[in-house]
Amino acid sequence: MENKIGALKNKQVYFTDEVSELDTFIEKNKYTKVVVLGDNNTIENCLPYLNLFSSYTANADIIEIDAGEGSKNIDICIGIWNMMMDYEMDRKSLLLNVGGGMVSDIGAFAASTYMRGIDFINIPTSLLAMVDASHGGKNGIDVNDYKNMIGGFNNPTAVFIFPTLLDTLPAEEKKYGFAEIIKHGLIANEKHYDAAIAYLQEKENSDLNELIVDSILIKIGIVAQDPFDKNERKLLNYGHSLGHAIESSFLALEKPISHGLAVLAGMIIENKIAVALGLLTENTATKIAQDIQSIYTLPKIKADTIAPILHYLLLDKKNVDASIQLAIITKIGEGKVAQTCSTAMAAAAIQSYSEEIK
Ligand SMILES: NC(=O)c1ccc[n+]([C@@H]2O[C@H](COP(=O)([O-])OP(=O)(O)OC[C@H]3O[C@@H](n4cnc5c(N)ncnc54)[C@H](O)[C@@H]3O)[C@@H](O)[C@H]2O)c1
Ligand SMILES: [Zn+2]
DSSP: OHHHHHHHHHTTEEEOSOTHHHHHHHHHHTOSOEEEEEEHHHHHHTHHHHHHHOHHHHTOEEEEEOSSGGGOSHHHHHHHHHHHHHTTOOTTOEEEEEESHHHHHHHHHHHHHGGGOOEEEEEEOSHHIIIIITSSSEEEEEETTEEEEEEEEOOOSEEEEOGGGGGGSOHHHHHHHHHHHHHHHHHHOHHHHHHHHHHHTTSSOOOHHHHHHHHHHHHHHHHHHOTTSSSGGGGGGTTHHHHHHHHHHHHHTTOOOOHHHHHHHHHHHHHHHHHHTTSSOHHHHHHHHHHHHTTOOOOOOOGGGHHHHHHHHHTOTTOBTTBEEEEEEEETTEEEEEEEEOHHHHHHHHHHHHHHOO
16 A cells, blocks of 8 residues: 555645645745635535644635535636635645645636636545546536536646544545546456455445545556547446436436436446447446446436437537447446447447336
8 A cells, every 4th residue: 555655646636644744845836926716515524624733724715616516617617716815825835725626627718718727726525527627637517507617737736635534524424535546456456346346235344545546647657648538538438428418407307317327327227338338248248237236226217318318418528420429438447448339329328228227
């Protein structure tokens, strides 16, 4: 474990419970000002812990936004920029994003565009953000119901992961965060997948910290091969073409579901497509669906939601020339990017999911 934590540190990812390491880092970089961005839950539950040990966060100005995906939009972003100006942040100021993926996505976007870009540090507070959203440099906001339509690539100056912050994360959110750990296992490492499922089924006392560290190593390893998402990195989008389309269609109905649940449903549907394409065995697809269903109550897709999901799917950023492009798995621990699938094939897979998950 020490070696793995050391490997992360070399990539400016600090996995520690020593909040003082954050102060040492900030001290070294001589920022003119430090501002904390968080949502109402993370400001209430996580900031007080950081403030116990960090004089920088304790003395920082605070920008608080409402919790929930509904805040990841341009209006809230304008509010953030206005407060950054009110706080007189300059190009040598630092933004600390203290929150889940919603906060790090919009915070990284706001910091990357403010005065053509200032430094920001992600301090993820949700499991999903610890293993996924806070790494890899993608930032962005949603437009209406369309997920991550506007945004860019820009790496955080550092990521500080304090696992203690998970203590206040609602149990359901923690469980949803596991969706990305499961995804990392399915695309890259069967053992990681088995360990995640065993942890969730409470069969084995796998160490959560080790699962987190392994999951980050998988993510940043894939990102390093292709930082700008042209090829190998698309593997991380496994489950997400369908997942985002499902998330958007529920958002449009004003019944938002968690990103993690949408991705789990997305993986099951994309596996059905991979089976139809002859790239995955039916047995493996069934095993994965059973594993997931033994742990999660999956979102139900009613017959009249299939058309809206297809509509959002066709707008997916990974599509080329209006043909649906998917990252799929060929077995547990291995995947393939840029597989073309027809609209009819996608419709049939969603239909089949909708009949199975009632
Ligand atoms: N940039 C990327 O590479 C990337 C990758 C994956 C996901 N994402 C994005 O991340 C977002 C989802 O992230 P999320 O699941 O963390 O959602 P989130 O940020 O909305 O957090 C979920 C909920 O948990 C609360 N919360 C978070 N940490 C807490 C804590 N320690 N104690 C108490 N409450 C806490 C939040 O206030 C919120 O209500 C989506 O917008 C998704 O698009 C981005
Ligand atoms: Zn995701």
